[in-house]
Amino acid sequence: MHPDLINCRNCSHVVNDDFCGRCGQPAHVKRVDAHYILHEIQHILHFEKGILFTVKELLIRPGQNIRTFITENRSRLVKPVIFIIISSLIYTVISHFFHLEEGYVAYTEVKKTSVSLIFDWVQGHYGYANILMGVCISLWLKLFFKKYSYNFFEILILLCFVMGIGMLIISVFAIAEGLSKISLMKVSGIVGAAYSTWAIAQFFNGKKAVNYLKAIIAYSLGMLTFGLLLVLFGVLIDVLIKH
Numbered sequence: 001m002h003p004d005l006i007n008c009r010n011c012s013h014v015v016n017d018d019f020c021g022r023c024g025q026p027a028h029v030k031r032v033d034a035h036y037i038l039h040e041i042q043h044i045l046h047f048e049k050g051i052l053f054t055v056k057e058l059l060i061r062p063g064q065n066i067r068t069f070i071t072e073n074r075s076r077l078v079k080p081v082i083f084i085i086i087s088s089l090i091y092t093v094i095s096h097f098f099h100l101e102e103g104y105v106a107y108t109e110v111k112k113t114s115v116s117l118i119f120d121w122v123q124g125h126y127g128y129a130n131i132l133m134g135v136c137i138s139l140w141l142k143l144f145f146k147k148y149s150y151n152f153f154e155i156l157i158l159l160c161f162v163m164g165i166g167m168l169i170i171s172v173f174a175i176a177e178g179l180s181k182i183s184l185m186k187v188s189g190i191v192g193a194a195y196s197t198w199a200i201a202q203f204f205n206g207k208k209a210v211n212y213l214k215a216i217i218a219y220s221l222g223m224l225t226f227g228l229l230l231v232l233f234g235v236l237i238d239v240l241i242k243h
Contacts, residue, residue, distance in 0.1 A: 051086065054078045058165050063202025066161050070154050080160035084134070085127035087164035091171040092126055098178025100185070114241070115234030122230070130167065134159035136229070137222025144214040145204050162199045166192040193219065 008015050010025035018027055030036065054077045057065045069077050077083075094100075122129040138155045150158075173188030193216070200215035201208075 051078055051083075054083060054161075055165065055168060058161055058199070061202075062162065062165070062199035063204075063206055066158050066199075066203055069161075070150070070157060077161070080157045080164070081131065084130050084160040084164040084167070087167040087171075088126035088130050091167045091174065092124075094171050094174045094178070098174060100174055100177065113234060114237040115231055118230050118234045126167065130163050131160070133223065133226045134163055136226040137219055140218040140221045140225070141200065141215075144218040145211075148204055158200065158203050162196050165199070166196055169195060 006015050006027060007013070008020040008023060008025050008027070009029075011020065011023045013020055013022040015021070015027045019025065020027065057077065065077065069080075078086075134156055138152055138159050141155050141159075142150075142152050145155075169192045170185070170188045173184045173191070176182075177184040196219055197212055197216040198206075200219065201211040204211050204215075
């Protein structure tokens with residue numbers, strides 16, 4: 001074998017260039033340093049295919065962009081699950097920084113039960129909780145918009161994008177409340193619900209007025225279903241513990 005040839009550390013293919021011809025893995029991995037960290041941050045925030053571009057497109061043309069992501073091009077926007085987790089993390093960091101007592105999902109109880117512990121978990125893990133909430137909303141949307149050809153998982157992708165923007169909207173109001181000391185979280189909920197209704201209706205067919213009504217009803221029922229399931233699950237745990 002030629003002395004300059006090495007085996008790829010990823011697929012063991014013989015490499016005689018800077019990158020593996022089979023899997024694309026670099027022949028020599030550079031050391032992690034400050035330049036590497038800055039490059040990764042720039043990559044995440046890159047305007048063409050990053051968070052900023054995704055937010056802009058979802059604010060301007062949510063229905064069109066999400067339909068394009070599902071049916072044609074999945075490289076323009078940030079991956080939906082990553083997007084909702086990052087958006088939820090941004091809100092969590094902001095709410096903790098400004099010590100906001102009222103969360104996105106609020107539940108207070110003097111005595112610590114399984115129900116209260118579950119809601120405490122939700123308030124501390126919005127990223128995962130929003131995905132679970134999206135599952136509940138997706139079921140109702142699938143029922144209300146059953147004449148459309150989208151399956152459950154495609155509707156769940158829609159919800160990941162929509163709820164991600166919703167969390168960013170709430171984050172903006174959280175910053176405003178933290179700086180001004182004026183209670184704005186209820187307003188943020190209304191604005192977030194209005195955006196979600198508009199975006200969902202646009203996704204299916206924004207020209208039909210009835211779709212806006214179906215969108216807000218399905219979204220509200222999904223939120224209610226999620227809350228009821230948490231309560232029922234907590235009560236069931238308490239009953240099993242007592243017995």
